[in-house]
Amino acid sequence: MKTLALVMIVKNEEQNLGRCLQSIKNIVDEMIVVDTGSTDDTREVAYSFGAKVFNFAWRQDFSAARNYALEQSTCDWNLVLDADEYVVNDCGREIRHFLENGCQRIGRIKRIDEFIQNGEKRHAQSYLSRLLPKGVKYTGKIHEQVDSTLPRENINVEVYHDGYIQTNKTERNLELLLQELKKHPEDDYILYQIGKQYKLLQQFVRSEIYFEKSHSLASSYAWYRHSLVVDYLYVLMANRSFEKGLQLIAMEQEKLQDLPDFHFACALFYMEAAFCNSDQYAHLFPFIEKSFVRCLEIGETDNYDRVRGTGSFLAAYNLGVFYEVTGQTEKAISFYKRAANEGYEKAVERLNMLI
Template sequence: MKTLALVMIVKNEEKHLARCLQSVQHIVDDVIIVDTGSTDGTKDIACSFGANVFHFEWVNDFSAARNYALMQSTCDWNLVLDADEYIVNDCKHIIRHFIETNERTIGRIKRIDEFVQNGEKRYAQSYLSRLLPKGVTYVGKIHEQVDSPFPRKNVDVEVYHDGYVYTNKTERNLQLLLEELSQHPTDDYVLYQVGKQYKLLMQFNVAEKYFEESYRLVPLGAWYRHSLVIDYLYTLIANRSFEKGLQVIAQEQKRLHDSPDFHFVCGLFYMDAMFYNMERYAYVFSSIERSFIRCLEIGETDKYDRVRGTGSFLAAYNLGVFYEVTGQMGKAIHFYKQSAHEGYEKASERLKVLRQ
């Protein structure tokens, strides 16, 4: 029978650690926790769960710390989680079946990221390589990646992550990424991650430059290319770089024809272009409607990393807005109802106003 260890690196995580460990304590055979300098009760919490706790002197390198942690594990497989993540579905038998029936394969688990956008909670979904056979390690100082030629396979394990809501690590991340970029100035993935940090800091002009360079270099088959395109387009909207954005949309239209996030950002792009210069961009008016309808046709999909709702209630709400603004009240109410039925509060509020 194959053995499984939870492997973590932590620092000052007393607020989150117990929740994470509780979610996996009946799934794993061992718990390896490497502490990089906690000054709170993190280590005491880890010990209370029977974890094997080790110390690692922080050297500004996440891969170095993760690889040290992996070295401490004696199990056949390792599950890698962060303290602000926790498993939310009943997946013990799923994980056990995966590790018993796969050898030179890496398991990708689904992570739901909670974040705030325009004052609203949103949820992004992505698949991450976190079930690793013994011997697999990481590369990269930050936003480290699994360094292995083994194929990846999605596993029905769902992890919730709310760290983006309660902590802001953007400045730290940016410093490490810029150090990495100074050593590898044409690394398209690092360029993308630097752009993301500047986007989070709302320095959109700087973010655009890094996204543009990453987009120029990224291979067509890169696993994060879809996310890069989406982030790039949102940044171009913020900078009102509409001509550049139209070129990107034209280049990606066929490749991302089945991505709800792509068509969703296109719909927003066309709306902003129209508001910015109605005379110049009047020709994209009909594309607004088409974009959001296409989102609903595709629906919610696991093919791409995505934001929940772009294939359902968010797209329906924006169609409601479009039809309301254009005086098509029957259609507006129909799509507001569809969005509200799926739990989107802004649609419910809009329906109350229209019914007055």
């Protein structure tokens, strides 16, 4: 029978670590926790769950720390989690089936990221390579990636992550990314990640510069390209770079025709352009409706990393808003009801005002 270790790197995570270890303790055979310099009771929490705890002197390199942690594992397979993540579904049997299959591959687990946008709690989902056969390691000082040519396979393991709303690590990440860019100035993925950090800091002009260069360098088959395009489009909208945005949409719309996040961003982009400069962009107005409708036609999908709701309640709500402001009240009520039935509270508020 194949053995499985939980492998983690942590620092000052006493508030989160117990939740993570509790969620996984009955699935793994061993728990490896590498501490990179905690000053709280993180180590004591790890010991209380029977984890093996090791020290590693932090040197501004996430891959170095993760690889050291992997080296401490004595198991055939390693599951990599962070302290602000925890398993939320019954996946023990699924994981064991994956391990015993015999094929050398890497398991991609689904992570649900909680974040705040426009004052509302939102959730994004992505598949991450986290279930690794022994010997597979990481590369990259920041936003480290699994360094392997083994095939990837999605498995039914769902992990919740709320670290984005607990702590802001943007400045730290940006510093490390800029250091990496000095060594690899044409690395499209590093450029993309820098653009993301500036976007989080709402420094949209700087963000646009890095997204533009990343987009010009990234392969059409880059695994993250769809996310780059969507993020880039939101930044162009914020900067009111409407002509550049329309060019981006024209360039990418065929490749991303089945991604609800893309069409959702397009709808908001058309709306912003039409309202900011109605004389020049009034012709975009019909595309607002078409784009939100396309979101609902696609629906929620696991084919891409995405924000939950862009293929369902968020698109339905925004269609309701569109119909309400254009005087189509019955249609507005219909789509507000659709969003409300899927649990979207803002739609309930709008319905109460219209009915």
